[in-house]
Amino acid sequence: MSHRHLTGSDLHYGYERGVEVLRGADLDVAPGSRVALLGANGSGKSTLLQCLAGTLRPDAGDVSLDGRPIDRSRRGLRAHRQAVQLVFQDPDDQLFSADVAEDVAYGPVNLGLSATEVRERVDRALDLLHITNLRNRPTHQLSFGQRKRVAIAGAVAMRPCVLLLDEPTAGIDPCGVDALFDTLADLERAGTTVALSTHDTALALEWADSVAVMSAGVTRQDRPSIIFSDSGLLQQAHLKAPWLTTLARDLVLDGILPPDAAPTTPEQLRSALRSAAVDRPRTVPANSVMP
Ligand SMILES: Nc1ncnc2c1ncn2[C@@H]1O[C@H](COP(=O)(O)OP(=O)(O)O)[C@@H](O)[C@H]1O
Numbered sequence: 001m002s003h004r005h006l007t008g009s010d011l012h013y014g015y016e017r018g019v020e021v022l023r024g025a026d027l028d029v030a031p032g033s034r035v036a037l038l039g040a041n042g043s044g045k046s047t048l049l050q051c052l053a054g055t056l057r058p059d060a061g062d063v064s065l066d067g068r069p070i071d072r073s074r075r076g077l078r079a080h081r082q083a084v085q086l087v088f089q090d091p092d093d094q095l096f097s098a099d100v101a102e103d104v105a106y107g108p109v110n111l112g113l114s115a116t117e118v119r120e121r122v123d124r125a126l127d128l129l130h131i132t133n134l135r136n137r138p139t140h141q142l143s144f145g146q147r148k149r150v151a152i153a154g155a156v157a158m159r160p161c162v163l164l165l166d167e168p169t170a171g172i173d174p175c176g177v178d179a180l181f182d183t184l185a186d187l188e189r190a191g192t193t194v195a196l197s198t199h200d201t202a203l204a205l206e207w208a209d210s211v212a213v214m215s216a217g218v219t220r221q222d223r224p225s226i227i228f229s230d231s232g233l234l235q236q237a238h239l240k241a242p243w244l245t246t247l248a249r250d251l252v253l254d255g256i257l258p259p260d261a262a263p264t265t266p267e268q269l270r271s272a273l274r275s276a277a278v279d280r281p282r283t284v285p286a287n288s289v290m291p
């Protein structure tokens with residue numbers, strides 16, 4: 001598998017006649033980039049991801065892979081859905097086999113792969129998602145977080161070039177989220193480009209190198225530092241700036257950090273504060289006793 005360039009341009013989609021959910025939405029998932037799609041509940045994130053994955057057909061606009069629009073024949077859609085895997089927000093929309101291994105094997109079996117290749121893909125996917133111990137468990141007995149990992153493993157077993165994850169961190173505990181992002185880094189190294197939807201702006205700031213904000217059926221996509229410093233855009237999209245951006249901005253206003261400081265992780269904030277402290281030696285109060 002290798003990174004590929006997935007784009008959606010000027011997409012329109014409505015579930016009901018006359019009610020458009022997407023009104024000219026774009027998304028650019030460049031090869032090897034990390035794209036976070038942000039938006040309030042009901043803003044159209046899942047709809048946009050389904051259009052990009054080829055599971056919904058937009059009323060207008062183009063979805064392209066490496067610059068070529070999707071071939072909407074049965075064969076073309078099959079090829080697109082194999083290269084671009086979407087993991088639904090709710091794992092129960094995706095899991096239907098009796099046990100975990102069978103569910104993860106479903107896609108590879110449908111590709112007509114040999115039993116050995118299927119087994120190898122299932123083993124690798126279970127290992128990547130740290131769920132080898134669940135291999136023979138009935139899926140309906142698993143916790144929500146476990147079912148979510150099984151659903152992701154099923155997509156990973158298809159060895160996609162682009163993996164679209166719809167709210168992958170919703171309902172997962174903090175350690176589970178860390179483990180998931182370690183897994184995503186492994187997948188990226190193996191040639192899969194990852195885009196995900198979330199309404200967690202802090203997570204998007206820390207993880208993504210490109211952020212798209214969905215509001216009123218359209219998207220605006222840019223670098224995280226640009227998006228998160230646009231308070232008007234965030235307000236319009238009913239999103240809150242990440243705490244790190246707000247704190248860094250206040251520290252700039254207080255003259256503690258230089259105006260160009262734009263930390264995206266707590267480590268970067270700490271390092272910026274350290275540099276600022278070194279650049280500006282502490283003033284010693286007049287009444288202090290010098291050693
Ligand atoms: N299958 C459907 N039938 C009718 N309306 C739908 C369907 N799925 C989503 N919608 C509507 O489309 C809008 C966008 O939904 P969705 O894409 O799920 O938003 P998000 O993922 O950002 O929460 C919402 O108003 C939602 O009620």
Ligand SMILES: [Mg+2]
Binds near residue numbers: 046
């Ligand atoms: Mg959704």
